Amino acid sequence: MRNRKYEAGNSGGFQSEAAKRNLLWIKASGLKLRFCTNETQATREQFVRKLQGFGFDISVDEVTAPAPAACRVLRERGLRPHLLVHDDLIPEFAEIDRTNPNCVVIGDAADKFTYANLNEAFRVLIGLENPVLIALGRGRYYKETDGLKLDVGAYMKALEYACDVQAEVVGKPAKSFFESALAELGVEPQQAVMVGDDIENDVGGAQRCGLRAVQVRTGKYRPSDENHPQVKPDAYVDNLAEAVELILQQLRE
Amino acid sequence: MRNRKYEAGNSGGFQSEAAKRNLLWIKASGLKLRFCTNETQATREQFVRKLQGFGFDISVDEVTAPAPAACRVLRERGLRPHLLVHDDLIPEFAEIDRTNPNCVVIGDAADKFTYANLNEAFRVLIGLENPVLIALGRGRYYKETDGLKLDVGAYMKALEYACDVQAEVVGKPAKSFFESALAELGVEPQQAVMVGDDIENDVGGAQRCGLRAVQVRTGKYRPSDENHPQVKPDAYVDNLAEAVELILQQLRE
Numbered sequence: 001m002r003n004r005k006y007e008a009g010n011s012g013g014f015q016s017e018a019a020k021r022n023l024l025w026i027k028a029s030g031l032k033l034r035f036c037t038n039e040t041q042a043t044r045e046q047f048v049r050k051l052q053g054f055g056f057d058i059s060v061d062e063v064t065a066p067a068p069a070a071c072r073v074l075r076e077r078g079l080r081p082h083l084l085v086h087d088d089l090i091p092e093f094a095e096i097d098r099t100n101p102n103c104v105v106i107g108d109a110a111d112k113f114t115y116a117n118l119n120e121a122f123r124v125l126i127g128l129e130n131p132v133l134i135a136l137g138r139g140r141y142y143k144e145t146d147g148l149k150l151d152v153g154a155y156m157k158a159l160e161y162a163c164d165v166q167a168e169v170v171g172k173p174a175k176s177f178f179e180s181a182l183a184e185l186g187v188e189p190q191q192a193v194m195v196g197d198d199i200e201n202d203v204g205g206a207q208r209c210g211l212r213a214v215q216v217r218t219g220k221y222r223p224s225d226e227n228h229p230q231v232k233p234d235a236y237v238d239n240l241a242e243a244v245e246l247i248l249q250q251l252r253e
Numbered sequence: 254m255r256n257r258k259y260e261a262g263n264s265g266g267f268q269s270e271a272a273k274r275n276l277l278w279i280k281a282s283g284l285k286l287r288f289c290t291n292e293t294q295a296t297r298e299q300f301v302r303k304l305q306g307f308g309f310d311i312s313v314d315e316v317t318a319p320a321p322a323a324c325r326v327l328r329e330r331g332l333r334p335h336l337l338v339h340d341d342l343i344p345e346f347a348e349i350d351r352t353n354p355n356c357v358v359i360g361d362a363a364d365k366f367t368y369a370n371l372n373e374a375f376r377v378l379i380g381l382e383n384p385v386l387i388a389l390g391r392g393r394y395y396k397e398t399d400g401l402k403l404d405v406g407a408y409m410k411a412l413e414y415a416c417d418v419q420a421e422v423v424g425k426p427a428k429s430f431f432e433s434a435l436a437e438l439g440v441e442p443q444q445a446v447m448v449g450d451d452i453e454n455d456v457g458g459a460q461r462c463g464l465r466a467v468q469v470r471t472g473k474y475r476p477s478d479e480n481h482p483q484v485k486p487d488a489y490v491d492n493l494a495e496a497v498e499l500i501l502q503q504l505r506e
Contacts, residue, residue: 113368119402122394126401140415141375148379149372150415157414158407162393 020055022240027057029248034181035063036194038137038171038201040107040152041086044068064181066136066171067092070105072180073170079132081105084121084155086112103132106159106167108139108152118158125163133159137171139201142220172198173205182209193234195243197221204231214243273308275493280310282501287434288316289447291390291424291454293360293405294339297321317434319389319424320345323358325433326423332385334358337374337408339365356385359412359420361392361405371411378416386412390424392454395473425451426458435462446487448496450474457484467496 026033035058039047044063051058067089074081080097083090085107093105104121125131139151156167171177182189189210196202197219206213215221215233218240226236237243279286288311292300297316304311320342327334333350336343338360346358357374378384392404409420424430435442442463449455450472459466468474468486471493479489490496 111368113371115364115366115403118366118407119400122403122407123401126394140417141379147372148376150368150375150411154371154375154411154415158403158411161410162403162407164393 019240020057022244023057025241026244029244031247032185032187033062034185036172036177036181036196036202037063037065038139040066040089040136040171041110042088043091046088064177064184066107066177069170069174069177069180070134070136071096073134073168074103074105079103079134081134082121082124083107084109084112084117085136086110102128103134104159105134105136106152106156107136109155110149113150113155118155122159122162125159125165131163131165133163133165133167135167135169135171137201138167138169138173172201173208175205175209178206178209178211182211193243193247195237195240199225199228199231199233203233204228207231207234214246216240216243272493273310275497276310278494279497282497284500285438285440286315287438289425289430289434289449289455290316290318291392293319293342293389293424294363295341296344299341317430317437319360319430322423322427322430322433323387323389324349326387326421327356327358332356332387334387335374335377336360337362337365337370338389339363355381356387357412358387358389359405359409360389362408363402366403366408371408375412375415378412378418384416384418386416386418386420388420388422388424390454391420391422391426425454426461428458428462431459431462431464435464446496446500448490448493452478452481452484452486456486457481460484460487467499469493469496 037047044060044065048058048060048063071093073079074096080099080101081093082101082104083093083098084104086109089107101124104125106121109117125133133156135152135156137151138153138156140153141148141151160167182192185192192211194202194206194211194213195216196213197216199215203213203215212234214235214237215225217236217238235246237246290300297313297318301311301313301316324346326332327349333352333354333356334346335354335357336346336351337357339362342360354377357378359374362370378386386409388405388409390404391406391409393406394401394404413420435445438445445464447455447459447464447466448469449466450469452468456466456468465487467488467490468478470489470491488499490499
């Protein structure tokens with residue numbers, strides 16, 4: 001079973017020397033690996049450069065991220081987006097026609113979530129006969145060094161309510177997101193394990209797509225996650241090394 | 254039945270010479286009158302001064318508005334608000350203790366709906382053991398001379414989602430708001446008629462409180478309102494004069 005596949009979570013668990021060693025260990029063990037991130041404040045190139053800068057063995061073609069998923073949807077359906085996203089993400093949409101918009105794409109725009117920008121996106125949506133709102137994620141909030149910040153999901157809800165529409169989420173926990181990652185790996189859901197710190201977006205999303213999922217007790221993890229009313233991980237681990245051991249052990253059995 | 258009571262809607266129907274005459278006519282007919290507004294970009298004093306400036310016979314003690322309703326709730330429950338409201342509304346909260354906040358009050362803050370201000374209100378809420386969010390209304394959007402703008406309801410939804418709370422709405426269409434107006438008039442719901450242009454906040458809210466409600470085909474009214482899935486007005490009128498005629502006619506019968 002050495003060809004059993006392995007899918008790693010977002011950057012939450014990758015912030016130490018041990019994490020770098022574990023990454024090399026995963027690859028050396030012959031496990032296939034994919035980084036699944038909801039990062040929308042940077043292009044994949046910037047994201048990867050940042051992790052490389054920390055010393056991680058990672059390349060752009062190992063990353064599944066929401067913006068390319070959104071671009072696929074836009075192309076398939078002939079949609080021309082009005083972008084309410086972080087400036088640093090805009091290059092991901094370089095090849096997409098944005099004239100005369102017939103949908104809105106919302107990402108974590110951070111400081112760009114101004115009253116004026118929200119109103120502008122709202123006016124595009126409300127002016128459409130069939131309003132389409134594509135969200136790059138549905139996170140509630142996240143922590144930065146200067147405190148908690150509202151994430152894309154909160155602003156998505158504001159637009160959903162104002163326009164009486166339901167957003168289509170293309171990042172985690174969307175099923176299509178995990179399906180893309182599996183297709184890129186060339187494996188079936190039951191051959192893959194998701195490792196992540198986010199009980200809903202990582203664990204819940206992957207399980208709904210048929211993957212097993214391990215929650216790592218780092219980053220976003222909170223002890224209260226273990227009483228989540230809907231989501232039960234297949235296993236808990238204290239760090240990435242434990243997750244790798246667990247997967248390799250199951251492969252040997 | 255000349256003492257039958259009459260309750261007028263918001264400022265939507267009050268923008269013409271005819272409206273001024275109708276207002277005098279209502280008062281001369283012996284009908285009790287109350288202005289029910291969700292205006293939260295100004296104090297009642299400013300609101301009334303503006304209408305007086307247009308030539309309307311109106312005084313502050315004839316107005317039911319969300320901010321005083323919020324103040325009643327805050328006092329009754331010992332709540333100290335963090336205010337996310339329009340600067341011009343802040344004087345309505347002059348006598349409320351705002352130190353060490355244990356709830357958030359959200360109104361139509363307009364330009365004050367910045368990313369920083371939203372994050373600040375969010376941090377107050379998420380830091381509370383029992384988060385309380387009081388919304389001065391739940392409007393989706395409104396029209397100004399420079400275009401459509403997101404209303405308080407959209408931002409309320411953002412905070413509800415981020416903090417997993419349900420806001421308590423104190424403006425229209427809240428039952429408590431109409432109950433206040435009735436108490437101030439000293440009448441029972443079945444003795445009152447609401448006249449308004451907003452199918453959900455005016456008509457639906459009043460009907461759920463036991464009042465009859467007439468939708469006036471001006472202001473916010475849209476032909477599609479007449480196919481509203483939940484709300485059916487007791488009558489439609491093309492303008493305020495028709496509403497007054499209808500009420501006086503029913504009183505004579």
